Amino acid sequence: MDHGHAESPRAAQDEQELTLGEKLFLRETIKGMAIVARHFWKNLFGFRDNTTEVLDRKGTGVNLVTTINYPEEQKPYPPGYRGMHRLVPRVDGRPRCVACYMCATACPAQCIYIEAGEYDDQAIEKYPVRFEIDELRCIVCGFCVEACPKDAIRMDTGTHAPAVLSRPLAVFDKEALLGGAPVELSSDSMTYRAPLKTVAPMGSNEGGKKMGGH
Amino acid sequence: MSETQSHSAGVVPVNPDPLELDDELPSAFTKVKLGPSHPATHGTVRLNMTLDGERIVECIPEIGFLHRGFSKSSENATWHQVLPYTDRLNYVSPILNNVGYIMGVEKLIGITDTERSKYLRVAAGEISRICDHLTCVSAIGLELGAMSAFLYGVEAREILWDRVAELTGARMTTSWTRIGGVATDAPIGWIERVKETIPRVLELTDELDKLFSKNRIFVDRTRNVGVIGADEAISWGFTGPALRASGVDYDIRKAHPYLVYDRMEFSVPLGSRGDTFDRYLCRLEEIRQSAKIVLQALEQMPPGPIIIDDWRYALPPKKDVFSSIEGVMAHFKLIMEGIHVPAGEVYSFTEGSNGELGFHLVSNGAGKPYAIQVRAPGFPIVGALPRLLHGHSLGDLIPIFDSINMIGGEVEQ
Amino acid sequence: MDATLTPSSRLASSDIPTAVPVKRTVGNWFGWLIGGWAMFFAFLFGLSATMLGVVRLFAGFDEKKNSVGGTWEGVGNILILMLVFVMILATLLTMADRKWSAMMQDRVGPNRARLPGIDSPLAGLPHIIADVLKMLFKEDFISDGAARQKLLFNLGPLLAFGPAFCLFAVIPMSPEVFFFGKRISLQVLHVDWGILYVFALASIGVFGTALAGWSSDNKFALLGGLRASAQMISYEVTLGLTLVGAFIAYGSVRLDVMSELQGATEAAIRIGGSDPTLFFGWLPAWGIFMQPLAAIFFLTAAMAEIKRTPFDTPEGESEIIGYYLEYSGLKSGLFLIAEYVETVVVAGIVTAIFLGGWHLPWIEPALCSVLDGLWHGNGAALLAIFQVMGFIIKVLLVIWVMFLARWALPRFRYDQVMHLGWKMLLPASLANVIISAAAYLAGGREAMAMVGLVEIVAFVGYVAFWGKKPAADAPDAHGHAADPHAAPASH
Numbered sequence A: 001m002d003h004g005h006a007e008s009p010r011a012a013q014d015e016q017e018l019t020l021g022e023k024l025f026l027r028e029t030i031k032g033m034a035i036v037a038r039h040f041w042k043n044l045f046g047f048r049d050n051t052t053e054v055l056d057r058k059g060t061g062v063n064l065v066t067t068i069n070y071p072e073e074q075k076p077y078p079p080g081y082r083g084m085h086r087l088v089p090r091v092d093g094r095p096r097c098v099a100c101y102m103c104a105t106a107c108p109a110q111c112i113y114i115e116a117g118e119y120d121d122q123a124i125e126k127y128p129v130r131f132e133i134d135e136l137r138c139i140v141c142g143f144c145v146e147a148c149p150k151d152a153i154r155m156d157t158g159t160h161a162p163a164v165l166s167r168p169l170a171v172f173d174k175e176a177l178l179g180g181a182p183v184e185l186s187s188d189s190m191t192y193r194a195p196l197k198t199v200a201p202m203g204s205n206e207g208g209k210k211m212g213g214h
Numbered sequence B: 001m002s003e004t005q006s007h008s009a010g011v012v013p014v015n016p017d018p019l020e021l022d023d024e025l026p027s028a029f030t031k032v033k034l035g036p037s038h039p040a041t042h043g044t045v046r047l048n049m050t051l052d053g054e055r056i057v058e059c060i061p062e063i064g065f066l067h068r069g070f071s072k073s074s075e076n077a078t079w080h081q082v083l084p085y086t087d088r089l090n091y092v093s094p095i096l097n098n099v100g101y102i103m104g105v106e107k108l109i110g111i112t113d114t115e116r117s118k119y120l121r122v123a124a125g126e127i128s129r130i131c132d133h134l135t136c137v138s139a140i141g142l143e144l145g146a147m148s149a150f151l152y153g154v155e156a157r158e159i160l161w162d163r164v165a166e167l168t169g170a171r172m173t174t175s176w177t178r179i180g181g182v183a184t185d186a187p188i189g190w191i192e193r194v195k196e197t198i199p200r201v202l203e204l205t206d207e208l209d210k211l212f213s214k215n216r217i218f219v220d221r222t223r224n225v226g227v228i229g230a231d232e233a234i235s236w237g238f239t240g241p242a243l244r245a246s247g248v249d250y251d252i253r254k255a256h257p258y259l260v261y262d263r264m265e266f267s268v269p270l271g272s273r274g275d276t277f278d279r280y281l282c283r284l285e286e287i288r289q290s291a292k293i294v295l296q297a298l299e300q301m302p303p304g305p306i307i308i309d310d311w312r313y314a315l316p317p318k319k320d321v322f323s324s325i326e327g328v329m330a331h332f333k334l335i336m337e338g339i340h341v342p343a344g345e346v347y348s349f350t351e352g353s354n355g356e357l358g359f360h361l362v363s364n365g366a367g368k369p370y371a372i373q374v375r376a377p378g379f380p381i382v383g384a385l386p387r388l389l390h391g392h393s394l395g396d397l398i399p400i401f402d403s404i405n406m407i408g409g410e411v412e413q
Numbered sequence C: 001m002d003a004t005l006t007p008s009s010r011l012a013s014s015d016i017p018t019a020v021p022v023k024r025t026v027g028n029w030f031g032w033l034i035g036g037w038a039m040f041f042a043f044l045f046g047l048s049a050t051m052l053g054v055v056r057l058f059a060g061f062d063e064k065k066n067s068v069g070g071t072w073e074g075v076g077n078i079l080i081l082m083l084v085f086v087m088i089l090a091t092l093l094t095m096a097d098r099k100w101s102a103m104m105q106d107r108v109g110p111n112r113a114r115l116p117g118i119d120s121p122l123a124g125l126p127h128i129i130a131d132v133l134k135m136l137f138k139e140d141f142i143s144d145g146a147a148r149q150k151l152l153f154n155l156g157p158l159l160a161f162g163p164a165f166c167l168f169a170v171i172p173m174s175p176e177v178f179f180f181g182k183r184i185s186l187q188v189l190h191v192d193w194g195i196l197y198v199f200a201l202a203s204i205g206v207f208g209t210a211l212a213g214w215s216s217d218n219k220f221a222l223l224g225g226l227r228a229s230a231q232m233i234s235y236e237v238t239l240g241l242t243l244v245g246a247f248i249a250y251g252s253v254r255l256d257v258m259s260e261l262q263g264a265t266e267a268a269i270r271i272g273g274s275d276p277t278l279f280f281g282w283l284p285a286w287g288i289f290m291q292p293l294a295a296i297f298f299l300t301a302a303m304a305e306i307k308r309t310p311f312d313t314p315e316g317e318s319e320i321i322g323y324y325l326e327y328s329g330l331k332s333g334l335f336l337i338a339e340y341v342e343t344v345v346v347a348g349i350v351t352a353i354f355l356g357g358w359h360l361p362w363i364e365p366a367l368c369s370v371l372d373g374l375w376h377g378n379g380a381a382l383l384a385i386f387q388v389m390g391f392i393i394k395v396l397l398v399i400w401v402m403f404l405a406r407w408a409l410p411r412f413r414y415d416q417v418m419h420l421g422w423k424m425l426l427p428a429s430l431a432n433v434i435i436s437a438a439a440y441l442a443g444g445r446e447a448m449a450m451v452g453l454v455e456i457v458a459f460v461g462y463v464a465f466w467g468k469k470p471a472a473d474a475p476d477a478h479g480h481a482a483d484p485h486a487a488p489a490s491h
């Protein structure tokens, strides 16, 4: 029966009693148990390829188990996932951040602390001496990423903030945050004098890994 | 032992009827405090109950354990920064709250979002609604003892949340809408995955249906339990599935269509008795209707921008920020000062998963809201809990409380 | 802050090593499947053989013994049946409950506990040890109010567990058989009052729940205790009445006699050939074929009696938590394990009365003559091992059905439990008594089997066909003009 095209709301019926067959308990009881039993046998005899399809949470084959056996199995986060922050480095490993405080202002949780310092050899002038994010306060809204005018902070690490055993450990400093693939915009060369020798390896995109020094 | 403990000792001799003192076996009422940490009070609520044996004589819900000062906090945030707070109102269907709030702000400013954003909002919002209804329906099962059904519901919700995470970047705290549009467009291939997911969700919903709808154990426990008539439901301020279960045909999506709901084909399930079973069935049926809306919205969605190109309200595209002075300036002003919403006052309402989700926004023209109040759909319904419970037994409390779907976040704000 | 604890250094060291899961393929899945079931049956066979062997060992201490019974055999039986089999099974069930429910609910189930040195969850089995250790070492907390009635408070779990534990004594797990020259059987008590012993002891359990509910000095516990006592007392009536049909059929209340009568006799087994007790020459003479409805009623009433979902109103964890709310540690564990022990006992009774006890259907005489050749004319003794195995498998099956009901069905309300017991099950079982008696008078057990077959056909028809309306014209019974049960395929 197609129940979609009624423009008028559905009429309510008064007679809603169960039929005698349903009143005898047993039939619906047995049907209900059959549904659960079907899940049981499918999962007992089925197998789950725990390396691929579980990540899609699709019980392919005959197994319906959608639970992920964490941490042995981990589901990769989708590309746009707002994970752990990172400070994006330049090709020479220094942060792209110009300490403009935009992210700290946009942050609804006020969990970004920045202390600006000055370059003396760069047109850019400012860089963060301290850049700390309190991941316990962070509500992972992603506003900081949106606010940054230099593409200097991102949440694309594909991991979440790790569990910590004490509160101070959840404050991630600049060294901890700086990492991942460097980003270079075409306009950068006009404002930033890169050293001749680049020290940061390209292409590694792992979160939280400390990259070259500065 | 102090009276404040929920497991306090003894029987409190309250005798309402002096004549009974002469009886040989004077009866006394028992006071029981259910909650705030009780398995049935998902959310944190305390139910102060006076029991006559197993019959509930009086029940006074005590809310506020989850109060976070939403209104006050909002006054100290920019219009944009309020958005994450709304995630946490009804945390089971955050996108609906996001949409509701942002539409209020847009109404105050007098702008509308782009076409594509409208469709995206509708699709994501309905996915959110499905999640909410699934939670409610299956939680009724859980608390009535049918644990498997609950986990089937959660399974369906889980795969939908995966889709939500792919779209918005977070499973629950989505913060996904923006003034004039939405934050992220659907990733490539997302629509196809939703089309794969929805049938599986409906399959699990059907299993819930088969496990409960005709099962006499379930029907006996919910039918004619917590009955509230149409007139009374209206005067208590019921909205949403709880009102429709009483037979009142009021769905904001139909009565005052917003976004693109007027272009969608769906029907509004109605109950006739206003009991717990009708509330359950209305929600169950709304899952199916919402699934239809999702598929229609994805089908009809036009290409185009997802956010308006008005730099007074929406952040400029990143390419302008990175390369043009106008872009940087607009970006800077929006972030540093917030969006300037013209002075005024507006009440905006959308259909949340539990009913009418209203935002009363007051602006004095500055970058921050002057005042924000929420009409939480669950609040009046929780208020009617004593009325719904009246005369029922302790065992009935569970299905009634579940069927009104109290979400601590929105009720207690 | 300590230098070693700066966030950066910590983060560098905290890269979680993710174990790469073993890729499962159809090949090794099939291997696991076959191997798993083979191991399961090998385990059962070993268990059965060990049980018989140990009892034979004990019976051997009794020089003059040449019939079943006797002190030493009793000691052996108590040891091997009640202390080992029931307790082990009940303990395993705590885990089976969790693991099976996980499978029913598309979950993975318990898998975290590890045995030292073995990096495999072993299907959750180490959790049993973990659970027991947890129960043992948890603080035995007694609230102020309960401390005032400490004796009664402590008596509660004992009275709940003790009787349940003793119930298994009358359940026969094996036939009487010459096993290595001694005549033994796996049954503790060979008494004429058989099942009456079960009813009598089971009703003592009610003291445990009532005492626990009252002495806990907690309103929720009190409500639970009241509900439990009322429910247990009510359902005892039904429990007894549902079995009257079976008593009529077997002419005895002894469970071993009842089991014996449901299959080939010892003599027939020795002769070999086909089983002469088959109804109509093809139907095993099991109780369930004579009393199908009684079997369902009994299982229902028994589940209510032992307070399992859907009848767990006394402990409905989302309402009043239950009469054992104030208990902790081992005492709480006693209540929980008592429930599993009762489950085993109920499954044992159902098996003994309705599912043919230890009898294997059809093949017993034939199997015996095959086994005779294997082991110097001792086929009956070997057959006994298979029979014990069969009993255990049947018990497990009944338990599985009970667990299935538990996880699939919502819980009754307290008054509805009473309603079901007094107004539906009781009259139905009375009617069953009359019909069974009439059938028995008319033509003995074969006639009862005839009636039973009719009942089974009617039941299957009821479950599968009755009330099915043609899909197109059915206005939905639930008050919505459109059919919420329509397939979602129309999208």
Ligand code: SF4
Pocket (backbone or CB within 6 Å): A103, A106, A107, A108, A109, A110, A111, A112, A133, A137, A138, A139, A140, A141, A142, A143, A144, A145
């Ligand atoms: S994600 Fe949100 S809360 Fe976290 S640092 Fe960024 S802006 Fe602040």
Ligand code: SF4
Pocket (backbone or CB within 6 Å): A096, A097, A098, A099, A100, A101, A102, A103, A104, A114, A147, A148, A149, A150, A151, A152, A153
């Ligand atoms: S907004 Fe970007 S550039 Fe500005 S302080 Fe934050 S991270 Fe640095």
